[in-house]
Amino acid sequence: MADEPNPLGEYVRARRELVTPEQAGVPTFGVRRVPGLRREEVALLAGISADYYLRLEQGRDRNPSVQVLESIARVLRLDEAATAHLLRLGAGGTRRRRPRPRPRRETVAPGITKLLATLPLPALVEGRCFDVLAANSLATALSPRFAAGANRLRSLFLDPAEQALYPDWESAVGGMVAAFRKSVGTDTDDPRFIELVGELSLASPLFSRLWARHDVQACEAAPKDIDHPQVGGLRLNRERLSIDGSPGQTLVLYHPDPGTDAADKLALLASATRTPADGLHRGAGVR
Structure with a gap:
C-alpha cells in the first residue's frame, strides 16, 4: 500500500x-x-x-x-x-484500478471540423491535455502555436515567441496549470498526461513550482490581452465550450467587443490571411 x-x-x-x-x-x-x-x-x-x-x-x-x-x-x-x-x-481510494486500455487517438468530429472552417473568429479545438486537435486559419494567424499538433501548455512554458504574445504571461500560466489538473482529474495514469508533466517538469522550473501547489480551478471565460507582432495590442474575450459527444474536448473561441480597436485589428488580420478556400488546420489526432 x-x-x-x-x-x-x-x-x-x-x-x-x-x-x-x-x-x-x-x-x-x-x-x-x-x-x-x-x-x-x-x-x-x-x-x-x-x-x-x-x-x-x-x-x-x-x-x-x-x-x-x-x-x-x-x-x-x-x-x-x-x-x-x-x-x-x-x-x-475506494475503487480498485482496472488495467488501463490502450489509449484512443483524440479526433475531432466531422461536424466540428466544418464549423471551425466557417467561423469568422479565431477558433480551435483542445483535447483534455490541452493538445490542439484542430484550428482555423484565423486562429493560427493569431498565434502559429495554435496549429494542430501543438500543445498549449508546452507552448506557454517552453516557447519564448508564445510567451511574448501575452503581457501578463506569468500570471496567466498559473491558471492554465490549475485548469490542466482539473481537466485530468484522477486519471493520472493516462500516458499522455505522464509524458507531458514529465517533460514540462524537467524543462520548466516555473511549471514544477506551480504543479507542486496542486491548484485546481476551471478554465473559465476571460478577456485576454495579446501583443500581436503584426497588428499590435488586442483585447479578446476567450470562451471555452464543451463539445457534446467528445468527452474532454473543448471548442475555444476568441472574439472582440464590437466597435473596439481590437475588432478593427482582428478584421485586418482576417483580411490579410484570407485565402480562396477556407483555411483549416486539422491534426490526425494526438496520442
Whole structure:
C-alpha cells in the first residue's frame, strides 16, 4: 500500500502547506519548522484525530467519508472546484484500478471540423491535455502555436515567441496549470498526461513550482490581452465550450467587443490571411 500512488495524500499535504496559521486562526508561538499548517492543526480544526489525518496523508487510510473530506476542505480553504477535486481523489481510494486500455487517438468530429472552417473568429479545438486537435486559419494567424499538433501548455512554458504574445504571461500560466489538473482529474495514469508533466517538469522550473501547489480551478471565460507582432495590442474575450459527444474536448473561441480597436485589428488580420478556400488546420489526432 505504501508503494502505491497516493494522490489524496499528496494533494492535502500540498494544500496544507499553503494555508498560514493566521488564515486558519491558529495562534503561533516561537519558530515554526514547517510551511503552512501542521498536520495536528488541520486535524484539530477539521474535528478528526491527528492519527487519522496522518494516515490519510501517508496513504494508510484511503476510504475517508465525504464529511471528513469536506471538513478538511473547509480548513484548507478550498473553493468549490478544489473541493470537488478532493472528493474525487477520496472516492478513488475506494475503487480498485482496472488495467488501463490502450489509449484512443483524440479526433475531432466531422461536424466540428466544418464549423471551425466557417467561423469568422479565431477558433480551435483542445483535447483534455490541452493538445490542439484542430484550428482555423484565423486562429493560427493569431498565434502559429495554435496549429494542430501543438500543445498549449508546452507552448506557454517552453516557447519564448508564445510567451511574448501575452503581457501578463506569468500570471496567466498559473491558471492554465490549475485548469490542466482539473481537466485530468484522477486519471493520472493516462500516458499522455505522464509524458507531458514529465517533460514540462524537467524543462520548466516555473511549471514544477506551480504543479507542486496542486491548484485546481476551471478554465473559465476571460478577456485576454495579446501583443500581436503584426497588428499590435488586442483585447479578446476567450470562451471555452464543451463539445457534446467528445468527452474532454473543448471548442475555444476568441472574439472582440464590437466597435473596439481590437475588432478593427482582428478584421485586418482576417483580411490579410484570407485565402480562396477556407483555411483549416486539422491534426490526425494526438496520442
